[in-house]
Amino acid sequence: MNVNLKKGLVFVSLSVLLAACGGQNGATGGTSAGSETPPAGNPAEAPEKLKDPVTINFFYNGYSGSLMDEWKAKVKDKYNIILNPYLNENIDNLIASGVKLDLIAYSAGGLFKAMDLQLTSDMSDLIAKYKFDMSRLAPGVLDSVRMYTDKNDISVMPYELNNNVVIYNKTIFNKFGVPFPKDGMTWEELNELVKKVSRVDSGIQYRGFAYSGLNLIYKNQMGLPFVDPASNKSLVNTDAWKKWLSTMAGLYQVSNNDLVNAKEDQLFFKEQSLAMRGGPSPLELLPPAIESGLEWDAITNPRFAGMENVGSQMNAPFLAIPPNSPHRDEAFKVIMFFLSDEMQAENARAGRVPVLKTDSVVKEFGTKLPFLNGTNYAKAVFADTIGKPIRVTKYDGTVRSQLSAAIVDVATGKSDVNTALRTVEENANKAIEAAMKK
Structure with a gap:
């Protein structure tokens, strides 16, 4: 393996371990959905280093021991705060054992579990106290x-953002004489392109496109709600969701x-037939x-026709x-450090998408990945910007799981779109009712 690729792989491996399960990269740009007026303050102001060390119990699902050691050293040097990490532990068992946690890091999928376990609290007072500039x-x-x-x-x-992009295999497009995909494509345009490169040649099935379905459901580019927060009933049996499901499942109905x-990573990176x-x-x-011969590039994540300027929902570890x-004060100091220009830039260099919009941080993205x-x-x-957010409920995950199954049912011809969404609605409502009785 050449030296540049070795360096790139090392930095990427470390950066991946930074992410909690279920969160990857995301967008830093986009149109704000409303007012984001921060408390007054200088973002350069940092809390003073503590005279005496303080230990905080830190739950994190996703770190390696060696990487956590690096973070511990930096936090200790910065604030004289000692991180006592709990790595990849079962959170229920940890709480039951009597451990008092001071700080947690979780994937977006664990949001309501953390809330149910009373592991979150409003940080507005700390934001104001330390003049943390939310802008x-x-x-x-x-x-x-x-x-x-x-x-x-x-x-x-x-502490970082999750995004979607489309990467493509140049060799396959050249093989079939098809122009490369371009930025700004709609899903409908992508579907037409998929038809041109989905072929069998010399006994090899070349597929046009595959994606992580659940991730796209999370990102929900059409800004569609999953559950009515007032009634706790599913909201998926609508014309808008029919359009979404028809489009996503339709990509897999191409010959x-x-x-x-259709395991996207196996096919794209190893077999290189996607x-x-x-x-x-x-x-x-x-x-x-x-290193094994892939020639590739990337384009922006497609959007729906007529909604080309609409961003995705945020899906980020927290x-x-x-x-x-x-x-609480010491824990917030750690959060401030993780969101500092220094740490965000360091993560950006290794390919983590920063949660900050600071130009000097954004410009560092991928600089350690030759x-x-x-x-x-x-x-x-x-380009995968954040759109107007939907009201999130603790039962959204139930609906998302049902939608993931619906994609398969429609794509394989097991069900039509209307029937599939009625089934999602019925099954989700039953599951929600059962969960509410517990």
Whole structure:
């Protein structure tokens, strides 16, 4: 393996371990959905280093021990705060054992579990106390966070963003004499392109496109709600959701682009028989694939026709402070450090998409990943902007799981769109009712 690829792979491997399960990269640009007026303050102001060390219990689902050691050293040097990490532990068992947590880091999928376990609390007082400038966050981040609770408070703090891009195999397009995909395509246009490169040649099935379905449901580019927060009833049996499902499932109804064994990462990176791959960050998988001959580039995540300027929903891992922590101030200092220009830039260099809009931070994206040089990847990453947020409910996950199954049913001809969404609605409502009785 050449030296540049080795370096790139090392940095990517470390960056991937930074992410909680289920969160990858995301967007920093976009149109804010509302007011994001921060408390007055200088973002350069940092809390003073503590005279005496303070230990805080930190739950994190996703770190390696060696990487956590690096973070511990930096936090200790910065604030004289000692991180006592709980890595990849079962959160229920941890709480049952009597451990008092001061800080947690969770994937977006764990949001309501954390809330149910009373591991989150409004940080507005700490934001004001330490004059943390919320206007430094990427447009749409604060508005999205406020939609996580009925009180519109700030109970979690994203520390990186999740985005989708489409990467493509140049060799396949050249093989069939088909022009490369372009930025700004709609899903409808992509479907037509999929038809041109989904073929069987010399006994090899070349598929046009595959994606991570659940990730696209999370991102929900049409801004469609999953559950009515007042009635706790599913909201998916609508014309808008029919359009969404028809479009997403339709990509797998193209001849030779069926769902059978459509494992996007296996096909794209290892077998290299997939023309386009959509979904979350591919950075950890690219270096070895490039070394084995992959010629690739990236385009922006497609959007729906007539909604080309509408961004995706935010799907980001977050930090939170339990309300009964005796060290809320110290925990918030750690959050401030994770969201500092210094740390955000460091993560950006390794391919993590920063939660800040600061130009000097954004410009650092991917600079430690030489295999991104000369590609459109960075531009495509930051094009997946955050749209107007929907009201989030604790039962959204139930509906998302049902929608994921519906994509398969429609794509394989097991069900039509109307029937599939009625089934989603019925099954989701039953599951929600059962969960509410517990």
